[in-house]
Amino acid sequence: MNTHLERQGISQRALDIADKVEAFVRETVAPFEGDLRCGPHGPSEALADELKALGRAAGVMTPHILDDGGHLTQRETAAVLIRSGLSPLGPLACHTCAPDEGNMYLLGKVASPELKERFLPRMVDGSMRSAFFMTEPAEDGGAGSDPSMMQTTCKMDGNHWVINGSKTYITGADGAGMGIIMAKSDEGACMFLVDLPDPAIQIVRVMDTIDSSMPGGHSVITIDNLRVPADQMLGASGEGFKYAQVRLAPARLSHCMRWLGACVRANEIATDYANRRMAFGKPLVDHEGVGFMLAENLIDLKQAELMTYWCADVLDTGAQGGAESSMAKVAVSEALMRVADRCVQCMGGQGVTADTIVEQVFREIRAFRIYDGPTEVHKWSLAKKIKRDWKAENAA
Known part of the structure; x- marks a missing residue:
């Protein structure tokens, strides 16, 4: 490859x-x-x-x-x-x-030497899974694509922070050994590293979702008077959103990388099927309706690859890459959705069975268009940047 x-x-x-x-x-x-x-x-x-x-x-x-x-x-x-x-x-x-890859990246960038020593070795060697507790239930008016709506609170009590709230769509919480929890103090958003399981953190249920590749699934969580030592906060009170940005752009791009690989493989399977399967006297690939879909897949896969490497290069300059990662997330997730859909279509009935991974890849990519920010939220964010840039260029 x-x-x-x-x-x-x-x-x-x-x-x-x-x-x-x-x-x-x-x-x-x-x-x-x-x-x-x-x-x-x-x-x-x-x-x-x-x-x-x-x-x-x-x-x-x-x-x-x-x-x-x-x-x-x-x-x-x-x-x-x-x-x-x-x-x-x-x-x-x-x-x-995910979420381990992004969590390891974040800890490597911003955690204190003591917290790195305590958590990172077991994460890097794969002996411990982790979870990232940010999203909150919509019915509670909590944070989703808009993190400023965060309802989970943290208050100082002696040399501990006490955290209360609810979280949802928490990937891998069931079975995780460590969690990064976002909560709101009087100064703003905060991040904490916590050992799991903890009796103050209860899994209400593991949700039934369209995707099925991540151990532990996605959970609804309640946090009831969780006490966290003050030295397990990342940085200072109110700096949580700053640290979230350190994690989110590279993690967004990592999703693009992994699912690009999945769609490359799905396309290989669909291509093999189309060359072997006969219909109306010739292989499926020789029918324009099928051959053209596979040709379009090659185009979309190459464009996704180019966007992924372009954004990676931006991050390698040391730039935060928020806008670039938004563009990559939109372009790659939408292109891969087209690829996965065509793979299913090329394979007909076989494409919707679990006999190959094509059906699963289709489901996973559909979820990817939402995870780490839906396409529409990234477009909205880019539109705001367009307006800001225009105002700056046309300031009197």
Whole structure:
């Protein structure tokens, strides 16, 4: 899968890692795709542990984080995470999945040395999953795409913060060993690192959702008088939104990387089917209606790849990349939705069965268009930037 685009600006070391990941995912992970331990709320803990053990043995656990604690560039990370996404189980086996990948990135950037030492080693080696507690129930008027609506509160009590509120769509909370909780103090948004499970944090239910690739699924949570030591806050009170931005742009792009890999594989499956399946005297691919869909897939996949690497390059300059990651998220998620839909259509009835991963990839990409910000929210944010920039350029 090594492309000319990948080879530009990427070290041989990173390309070797990417090749190793691809071989592992295709040869070792893909055979697990029909495992009965893959349920509606994601792979079971037993399957997750087995896959991670295989990843460790193959030397591909958190492959984008180096042995010395360093991190590949975002461009190099793209080459690796795209390969890990070639199977819906690949990011789990390689420990490049959400929300862990974004949480590790955040801790590596902003956590104190003490908090890094306490939490990061178990996250990097895959022995502990994590969760990110930000979104809140709409019926409570809580934060969703608009984080300023946050209702979860935190108040000082001695040398502890006391947190109360509700959260929803919390990926991987069921079974996580650590959580990052966002709450609102008098000064503004705050972030806390907490050990899980904790009796003050209750899982009300694990929701039934369209996607099924993430262990633990997505939970509705209540937080009742959770006491967190003051030194487990990230930064200072009121700095939570600043730290959220550190995490969100790279995490958005990581989603693009992983699901691009999934759609590359889905397109391979659809292409193979279209070349083998005969109808009306010739292979499906020779019928324009099918062949043209596969041609359009190649175009959309290449555009998604270009957008992903372009945004990665922006982040590698040290820029926050908010607008660029919004553009990439919209362009890539919409392009991949078209690809996944065409793969299903090309395969007809076979495309809607669980006999291949094409059906699952279609479901996962539909969710991806919402996760980490719906397309419409990113367009709205970009429109606001257009207006700000116009005003600045036309100021008297």
